[in-house]
Amino acid sequence: MDRQVLDRFRAGDEAAVKTVYDRFGGPVYALSMSILGDPDLAADATQITFLKAWRAASTYDPNRSLGPWIYAIARRTAIDLHRKRARDVPSDQVDVVFVSPGLETAWEVFEVRAALDQLPDDERRVVRLSHFEGLTHVEIAEHLGIPVGTVKSRSHRAHRRLNEMLRHVLET
Amino acid sequence: MSRTDLYPRGDGTGLEPVETLLKQEATWATPPATVESTILSEITGHPAEPEARRESRPRSRWPVVAGLGAAAAAVVLFLGLSLPGDQGAPETVVALRGTGLASTLEGTATVRITEVGWYVRLDVAGLPPAPEGTYYEGWVVSDRNAVSIGTFHMRGGNEPVVLWSGVSLFDYPELEVTLQEEGGGFAPSDQVVLTGRMDRSAFGDEGPG
Numbered sequence: 001m002d003r004q005v006l007d008r009f010r011a012g013d014e015a016a017v018k019t020v021y022d023r024f025g026g027p028v029y030a031l032s033m034s035i036l037g038d039p040d041l042a043a044d045a046t047q048i049t050f051l052k053a054w055r056a057a058s059t060y061d062p063n064r065s066l067g068p069w070i071y072a073i074a075r076r077t078a079i080d081l082h083r084k085r086a087r088d089v090p091s092d093q094v095d096v097v098f099v100s101p102g103l104e105t106a107w108e109v110f111e112v113r114a115a116l117d118q119l120p121d122d123e124r125r126v127v128r129l130s131h132f133e134g135l136t137h138v139e140i141a142e143h144l145g146i147p148v149g150t151v152k153s154r155s156h157r158a159h160r161r162l163n164e165m166l167r168h169v170l171e172t
Numbered sequence: 173m174s175r176t177d178l179y180p181r182g183d184g185t186g187l188e189p190v191e192t193l194l195k196q197e198a199t200w201a202t203p204p205a206t207v208e209s210t211i212l213s214e215i216t217g218h219p220a221e222p223e224a225r226r227e228s229r230p231r232s233r234w235p236v237v238a239g240l241g242a243a244a245a246a247v248v249l250f251l252g253l254s255l256p257g258d259q260g261a262p263e264t265v266v267a268l269r270g271t272g273l274a275s276t277l278e279g280t281a282t283v284r285i286t287e288v289g290w291y292v293r294l295d296v297a298g299l300p301p302a303p304e305g306t307y308y309e310g311w312v313v314s315d316r317n318a319v320s321i322g323t324f325h326m327r328g329g330n331e332p333v334v335l336w337s338g339v340s341l342f343d344y345p346e347l348e349v350t351l352q353e354e355g356g357g358f359a360p361s362d363q364v365v366l367t368g369r370m371d372r373s374a375f376g377d378e379g380p381g
Contacts (some may be wrong), residue, residue: 013289014212014215014216014287015288015289017212017215018208018212018288018289018336019210021208021211021212024204025203025207025208026203028203029197029201029202029203029207030199030200030201033197033198033201034196034198034199037198039201039204040240041329042201042203043203043204043206043207047202047207047210047211050211051214051215052213054211054215072204073203103193105193108190108193108354109193109196109198109199111285112190112193112194112199112201113200116199116200121354121355121358122355124354125355126202127353129193131187131195132194132195132199132200134195138363159185159186159187162185162187163185163186163187167185168188168192169189170187170190171187
């Protein structure tokens with residue numbers, strides 16, 4: 001995300017918020033779904049996250065990457081919503097007592113989704129069909145009505161891009 | 173045939189550490205379009221439709237659309253009527269009519285000029301969920317060009333859909349909703365579901381001269 005957008009975001013510019021949502025709306029929603037496991041709550045968490053981010057934008061340091069800053073707000077928001085739903089769990093203990101399989105992998109989900117969203121549509125479609133739907137290259141070709149060779153080349157490009165974008169996640 | 177031809181998932185792709193995440197639904201989940209519109213409405217000072225996302229209108233399918241025709245036709249009377257928006261911003265209501273896939277489908281698009289772009293709210297209660305592998309896409313169209321104003325799928329209910337246009341509807345007065353195939357490219361498909369035309373005179377002095 002270019003510096004101009006980040007500066008405008010920091011100044012509270014509405015159009016910049018839309019740009020930031022276009023970039024991080026999917027990752028925030030995926031993270032929220034991973035932690036909360038409920039589409040309505042995840043939608044609430046996403047909405048609250050971006051409104052919090054907009055209100056706190058002046059505290060964002062544009063010299064730092066925006067992703068981790070948004071992630072921190074989103075994670076805390078999802079935990080707070082979970083706490084409100086569960087009740088009786090003090091906010092300062094929530095990380096200790098909060099048990100969710102999604103919490104441990106929240107950062108990875110956020111980063112993976114952010115990388116997926118940066119793929120061209122045709123490559124993301126192939127990745128989804130292969131990893132999420134479990135189809136083979138031949139089945140994907142039949143499903144999309146394109147040659148197997150095209151599926152292979154899209155798959156190859158997509159995986160190369162994902163490996164580059166997710167190097168910091170894959171190496172940890 | 174290699175192993176990756178048969179089962180081209182984590183094996184050999186370098187993505188093995190995140191393979192579990194790529195298989196889980198949460199990773200691929202898409203936020204409802206109303207989330208973005210609500211955020212932007214809050215920020216621009218235009219209150220979103222109250223509890224729009226949670227509205228649970230009865231879900232209709234194509235065959236039911238014909239029965240809704242008469243009721244929807246009443247809404248069409250708003251065509252061309254300029255109204256003040258929630259914050260006094262000028263807005264108008266455009267009648268939408270079904271073509272091709274659902275010729276009896278009707279609805280409205282509320283169009284409003286805002287400081288960050290053109291707000292377009294679609295109210296089409298009879299529009300069914302887009303079939304798996306497809307999605308709806310809104311377009312504003314001029315004599316020469318079409319510009320996408322967002323995508324949606326209607327799988328979560330029949331609530332209004334808010335889209336945003338970064339180009340002026342004075343220049344792109346036609347509104348279209350198409351059914352698009354996932355991975356089918358960036359151009360509007362031939363499967364036009366709804367169409368309508370904004371009457372620029374509805375904005376009076378707000379219009380472009």
